[in-house]
Structure formats: structure tokens, C-alpha cells
Amino acid sequence: MLSLEEIVDKHAGMVRRIATVYERHPDRIDDLVQEVWLAVCQALPRLDNPATLKPYIARMTQNICVTHVRRALVRKTELLSDSVPDASTPIDEATDHTRQLIRLTEAVRNLPDLLKAVAGLYLEDIPIKDIATILGISESNASVRLHRAKTFIRMSFGEAS
Amino acid sequence: MKEPSQIDPFAKLWQSAPKLDTRQLMLDVQRLHKTHQWHNRILILILCGIALLLIFYVATERSKTLGILSALWMAYVVGAIWFQRVRCGSADALNLDTVSLLKRMIARAKRGLFQARCLYVGTPVAALVATGLTRTSGLSLTSDGYAVPSWLALMQTIAGLIALVIMVVAGLILAKARRRQLQELTEKLRSLGENL
Numbered sequence: 396m397l398s399l400e401e402i403v404d405k406h407a408g409m410v411r412r413i414a415t416v417y418e419r420h421p422d423r424i425d426d427l428v429q430e431v432w433l434a435v436c437q438a439l440p441r442l443d444n445p446a447t448l449k450p451y452i453a454r455m456t457q458n459i460c461v462t463h464v465r466r467a468l469v470r471k472t473e474l475l476s477d478s479v480p481d482a483s484t485p486i487d488e489a490t491d492h493t494r495q496l497i498r499l500t501e502a503v504r505n506l507p508d509l510l511k512a513v514a515g516l517y518l519e520d521i522p523i524k525d526i527a528t529i530l531g532i533s534e535s536n537a538s539v540r541l542h543r544a545k546t547f548i549r550m551s552f553g554e555a556s
Numbered sequence: 557m558k559e560p561s562q563i564d565p566f567a568k569l570w571q572s573a574p575k576l577d578t579r580q581l582m583l584d585v586q587r588l589h590k591t592h593q594w595h596n597r598i599l600i601l602i603l604c605g606i607a608l609l610l611i612f613y614v615a616t617e618r619s620k621t622l623g624i625l626s627a628l629w630m631a632y633v634v635g636a637i638w639f640q641r642v643r644c645g646s647a648d649a650l651n652l653d654t655v656s657l658l659k660r661m662i663a664r665a666k667r668g669l670f671q672a673r674c675l676y677v678g679t680p681v682a683a684l685v686a687t688g689l690t691r692t693s694g695l696s697l698t699s700d701g702y703a704v705p706s707w708l709a710l711m712q713t714i715a716g717l718i719a720l721v722i723m724v725v726a727g728l729i730l731a732k733a734r735r736r737q738l739q740e741l742t743e744k745l746r747s748l749g750e751n752l
Contacts, residue, residue, distance in 0.1 A: 400582060407578045412570065432585040433592070434650055455650045458657050461744065492572070499569055509747045512654065518570040520559040530748065531653030548566055 397445065399436060406449065409519050410456050416503050416515040417460040427463055431456045450525040453516055457529055461512075502551040506544055513537055514544035603633045658745040665741060669734040675727025683720055 397405070407428075414427040434455050442451060503514050516526045527537040560567035610626035652660065 399585075400578075403578050403582055403585070407576045407581060408571070408573060411576060412573060428581065429584055429588060432581065433588050436585055436589050437592075438650070451651075454653070457654055458650045458652070461654055461658070462661070492569075495569055496573060499566060503570075507747070508744065512748065517560055518567045520567065520571070529653055531655030532748070545566070 397448075399439065402435070402439075402448065402452075403432060406452050409449070410452065413453065413456045413515050413519065414460060415500055416511055417463060419504070423463075427459060430463075431459050434459065450521055450529065453519060453521050453525075454529045457512060457516065498552065499548070502548045503544075505551070506547055510540050510544040510547065513540040514548065517541050517544070600637075607633060655745065655748055658741055658748065662738060662741045662745065665734050665738040669731060669738060672727045672731035672734055676724045676731060677727075679723045679727070680720060683716075 410431050411424065411428050414424050414431070418424050418427055431452070435452055438455070442448065503511060503518070506514055512530055513526055516529060517523070521529070523537050523541065524534055526541075527534040530537065532540075562568075607626065607630050610629055614623045614626050650657070
């Protein structure tokens with residue numbers, strides 16, 4: 396069984412990227428990430444199968460992020476006032492790769508709620524079967540959503556669907 | 557079978573974000589975990605302290621409740637701790653799928669709305685009914701001949717009224733928040749559970 400340090404080191408990127416899909420403000424992303432790891436830390440002794448760790452952490456992140464969105468909606472005005480670096484804003488130091496990454500993050504963020512969850516998990520290499528289980532929807536439903544999400548992302552990158 | 561990051565350029569790009577420095581995160585998580593544990597211990601300590609106090613009162617015959625209050629209190633504490641353990645062990649809310657989690661949160665929000673309604677409607681109604689019954693039946697808290705000074709009776713009434721107003725206001729605020737929460741959760745559940 397891996398130690399908490401090793402688990403955090405291995406999956407910290409995934410947790411942060413999923414949180415970034417649901418939240419723009421860096422401080423609140425940090426809060427979300429902390430909340431997820433605290434929940435993982437508390438649930439770890441009850442986890443009997445280490446092989447399912449990645450989908451398990453992804454599921455927790457997804458659930459905490461959904462709960463977070465509920466709270467953030469109440470503070471809608473506050474969220475709108477956040478100064479968020481826009482993908483279209485030129486960043487002098489940013490490389491082409493960084494710009495593409497920011498653009499992709501914005502594209503996923505701008506997806507409708509029902510596609511955002513599927514896209515966020517798919518991009519983290521979670522199999523479609525696990526995505527369906529995590530969200531509590533059928534596999535075919537998850538596949539259709541994923542197809543639509545991909546089309547949206549391609550369109551926002553200016554690619555033909 | 558190949559993973560999306562091996563065949564999909566978007567998944568590859570998504571996962572190419574720079575690796576994070578997790579040292580500070582680990583420190584923060586460990587600190588928060590310790591704080592949570594301390595909170596739990598302090599809570600258990602307070603509950604046990606109250607139980608011991610009640611036992612002491614019964615043992616020294618300062619209270620004439622024949623230990624019923626202590627027994628009820630301890631049963632409540634043991635029941636609450638057992639329920640918490642069993643619930644955490646069997647069905648961790650975060651371990652549910654998102655749709656089930658939303659359904660559970662909707663049920664909880666409905667319970668919260670009911671409790672809020674009890675606060676802002678039930679409490680004043682109960683207070684009025686109790687006052688009415690006391691007046692009509694001739695019952696009084698001071699019927700055993702223990703005389704309460706008039707200024708103390710007035711203070712009791714004022715304190716009671718203030719507590720009532722606070723409960724009503726708190727209930728209204730809570731109900732408003734729960735209604736909004738319920739609406740948002742239902743919309744979210746509809747959008748997530750929608751069949752395509």
C-alpha cells in the first residue's frame with residue numbers, strides 16, 4: 396500500500412486539473428484541492444483495493460467540485476469579479492504550449508455542466524466505464540456526452556468537427 | 557487498450573501541465589487532519605464531561621430525576637457516535653456516484669428546509685400554545701409556592717421573547733438558504749441525470 400505522500404505526489408496533478416475545470420480563482424482551487432486531499436486522507440484506511448485508487452480519487456474530486464459549485468453559485472457576484480487570465484490575453488512569457496494549455500482549460504471550463512464532468516475525467520485517462528460509474532449514468536450516455544464534449548473542444552480550437 | 561493521452565492530442569496536452577510541488581500541500585493537509593482529530597477529541601471530551609457531571613449529580617442526590625436524564629444523555633451520545641461510525645464505514649457520501657450524491661444532498665436540503673420551518677413557524681406556535689395552555693389550565697412553573705420576584709419574571713419573559721425572535725429570524729434565513737440550495741441541486745441533478 397502506498398503512503399499518503401506517494402499518493403499525493405502521484406495524483407496531485409489530476410486533482411488540481413479537475414478542480415481547475417470547476418473553479419477559476421487560484422485561492423479557491425487551492426481550497427478545493429486541500430478539501431479533496433483531506434477527504435482522501437480520512438478515507439484511506441477504509442480503501443481496500445489500491446488498484447482502484449485513481450478512479451476513487453477522481454470520484455472524490457468530482458463530488459467535492461460539484462458540491463463546491465453549489466456553494467459558489469450563491470456567491471455568483473463574487474465569482475464574476477475574479478480577475479482571471481483569459482486565454483485570448485497575450486502572455487509575453489508564455490510559450491505556445493502554455494497558451495494551448497490555457498486555451499484547452501478554458502474550453503473545458505466553458506462546456507455545459509453535463510459535458511464538463513465527462514470531459515474532465517476523460518482527459519485524465521479515466522476509462523469510459525469508470526466515468527459512467529463515477530457520475531451514476533449509463534455507459535452509452537457517457538459516450539454520447541464525451542463525443543459532444545470533444546466536438547465542443549475541437550470547435551473552440553477552430554478545428555472542423 | 558491505449559489510454560486517451562496516448563491517442564488523443566487534447567488529453568496529451570491536458571496532462572502535460574508542469575508537475576506540482578506537493579510539499580506545502582502535504583504540510584497543509586497534515587495540519588488540517590490533525591486539527592480535525594483535535595476537534596473530534598475535544599467534542600468527545602465535552603460529551604463525556606457532561607455525562608460525568610450528570611452521574612455526579614445523580615450520585616450525590618442533587619438531582620431527583622432518578623438517573624433518567626443521565627441514562628437518556630448517555631444513550632444519545634453512544635447512539636450518535638455509533639451512527640457516525642457506521643455511516644462513515646458503510647456509505648461514505650463522497651464515495652457515491654455524483655447523481656446519488658446529488659439525490660442525497662437534495663434529501664438533506666429538504667430535511668434542512670423542514671427544520672427551518674419548524675424554527676420559524678413551529679417555535680412561535682408552540683410558544684403560543686404553551687402560554688395558552690398554562691393560562692387556561694391554571695398550571696404554573698411557580699405553583700409549588702416558590703415566589704419569583706416580579707423583575708425576574710419580567711426578565712424571563714423578555715429573554716424568552718428575544719430567544720423566540722432569534723429563532724424565527726434564524727429559521728427564515730436558513731429556510732431561504734435551503735430553498736435556494738434545493739433549487740440549484742435539483743437543476744444540477746436534472747442536467748447530470750438527463751438522458752441524451
